[in-house]
Amino acid sequence: MKIELQGLTKTFDSLRALDRVRLEIEPGQIVAVVGANGAGKSTLLRCLSGIVGATEGLIFFDQEEFQRDRVDLRRRLMFLPDFPYMFTEKTALEHIGLVLRAYEADQPGVEERVISLLREFDLLAIATQPLNILSRGQRYKSALIALLAIDPELWLLDEPMASGMDPHGINSFKREALAAVRRGRTIIYTTQILELAEKFSDRVCVIHKGEARAFDTASQLKTDASGKAGSLEAIFDQLRGEGG
């Protein structure tokens, strides 16, 4: 799915959480969104998912304008916050079933995919346990499995690497994400871990005070900043400094 943001602005009272953000994201890419706390990373994902409405500007998915009540477009994307939406008295398996139904992605054959994902994420043994007795990481994995089974065109993940998943879970997620990108899926995730953003992304978007300060490959960002900075951390600091 191609994503285009045209002057996306979001204000909360006097605070400009997003300030005229212009981005074009081609399909089949992993985009890491980095930025300081309160920079607007989560707001960007929430705008893209429709939970938050843009104050100004437009969002286009495959040249179609995204409006929040467009269920057909919303069904093509899935947003996974750091604490996913869950009816916690349900079991992990029931949650997955509910999400599959909600996305109308319960086509024949999905059950095999669910079994293989449960196995891959070490969740098969506890799949029939209620979510409210599972750990945070296990809950996140349950929500992630639902996303992977649905396989939407656009994945929006808020801090997936700081969601309580164990290293095996994180590796499995990366593997699945890379495979999805090869199928043409677009993945946008936020992170505070710059090494991860550098290694696990096609593009890095640096957001600072609501503005998209840079959007390029990690290597290109470093090349552009040659002479001034050598690592993504230094570029990040430099961009912050420019903004004051």
Added chain:
Amino acid sequence: MKRRGRWLEKELRRRVRREIAASPDLKREYKRVRRSRSRAISSRAMWMFWVLLVLPLMVWAILVGRGAPSRNGLEGFHACFALWLTGWAFWRVQMFYQCYYWDGDLWIYGHLPVLDREVFRLQWRKFLRQPSIMLVVVPVALCVTTTLAGGGWRALLPALAFAALIHAACVCLTLFIATRLPQVPHVKIAFGFCSVAAGLFIWLVKSGEVAAEYFRWAYWLPPFGWINYAFLEGYLGGYHLAWLLLLPVAAMVVGGWRWRATLEATYAVPGEMFSIAPTWSPQVTGGDAGQLAMATDDARAGVPEGSQMTELENSIRRRDFLASMDWKTERWFEWVMARWLGSREKLVASLLCGGPPTWTKEFVNAIYASAVTMIILWFLAGSVRSLTMWGCIFVAYVLLPALGGYWRGFGTALIGSQFSPMYAGFPVSHGEIFPVVFKVNLLRSLAAAPVLVLFGMAIAVRAGETIQFGIIMALKTVGLVIALQPTIIATRLSGCASGYQRPARLWQAGLVPLLLVGLGAGFTLYASQSLTWALVSLAIVAIIGVVVLISCFKWYERGWFDQLSNKPDELSGPG
């Protein structure tokens, strides 16, 4: 331990301001991120606004509707008021419970070197500090009713004091039955309140005229005011109502026993370790155990092994996990709705219910609750002639849980540092939600109509009115409930998001005139004997609802409010 070091806070604030003032960059950033606080209307303020507006109008409507100020009209008002106060007393007990076992502060104290007795003390203070809407409602109700009924203001203060003392004693005694916590001498405190109340009582009795004024209304003020009424009736004209005493006693015993059982189940750590109560999790939605609940060893309990695992895989292959959303249509309400709603609507309904709906069960429970209410009101109707209308409204309120039913999907979940309605996590639109909720509530209202009509007939006869009058009152109430649905749904949609906050000025500007027109229409509906006026009134209420609903949709489409709010809706409430 002190929760706040005011001197330190002041000093830190001063230093921070000085730093900001000295740096242009920091000053710029401070201005950028500063948010105004005054624009948001808190749910508590809205609640208070409604109460302040509705209470005098209720009294006015009774008086005007019956032709002249009458003792009967005010008695009816006080009867409903006393029932409401009863609910309030139980709600305060629930608040106490929350302070000690479910409060978010306990989580913080659990990570601080704070003694448990300190935690108890701090939570006790917090409980006492919780603002009480009663401080507004009781005086307003008393002022209006005593003035309209010709009672002097001198009756007001002793009545208020008496009501407050009896309320406090009731809460203490209920707490004693429910918790028996050793830290609070509930019985001694209750005894103290009762002693003062008794002193006041003796003084009033001895003071002649004031006492006479006072006794005209004061017996309605304690939570179980209708028991006092029954006593008075029994004392004055017979003992047939005295058996009503059994109801609150039974309610307290059953309630106390249930709370005690819940306490034992949830408060597993023996002794006084409040700060590390192991089952704590933020009470985000009513039935939701919270997004942050700690992992326990239970997660490992009941884990299937070997052959069980194979069975589980086979179950998944049979797609049993997808069937968990299927409706159980052997019950009548679900059966009817399954035939009325389309497949997509059924899916939306399941998402809003958090699984297969259990509407029949909810409806049957509501019937039980309304039966108790009807019995109480039926007995009261013997001497309260105009109770029919208020009785119908009250029963409708009980019968159709809060006039709109219970929907899990409108509850909130913690997303980052804010709260978002559960339905926002799924690809459903407001345009899909409205027809589903409307259809379900329409059927709920129609199903409740025969019960209401029967009640209206019975209570009308009991109150000396005609059967026709009772039927008309009941049907008007059903009509009003249906006409109000667009407003109720719009309020739900915007209430669990930031609908009250972002377009606050618009709400404020638009809501009050609409509300006044709506209330006028509601009053005309009940006061007028003409069918035409009744229909016109209903149409006005419905049109206002549609206007509110369309505005809500438009504001949402334009991004004027988000599916995010700063507070979980379930935590706010009266009291």
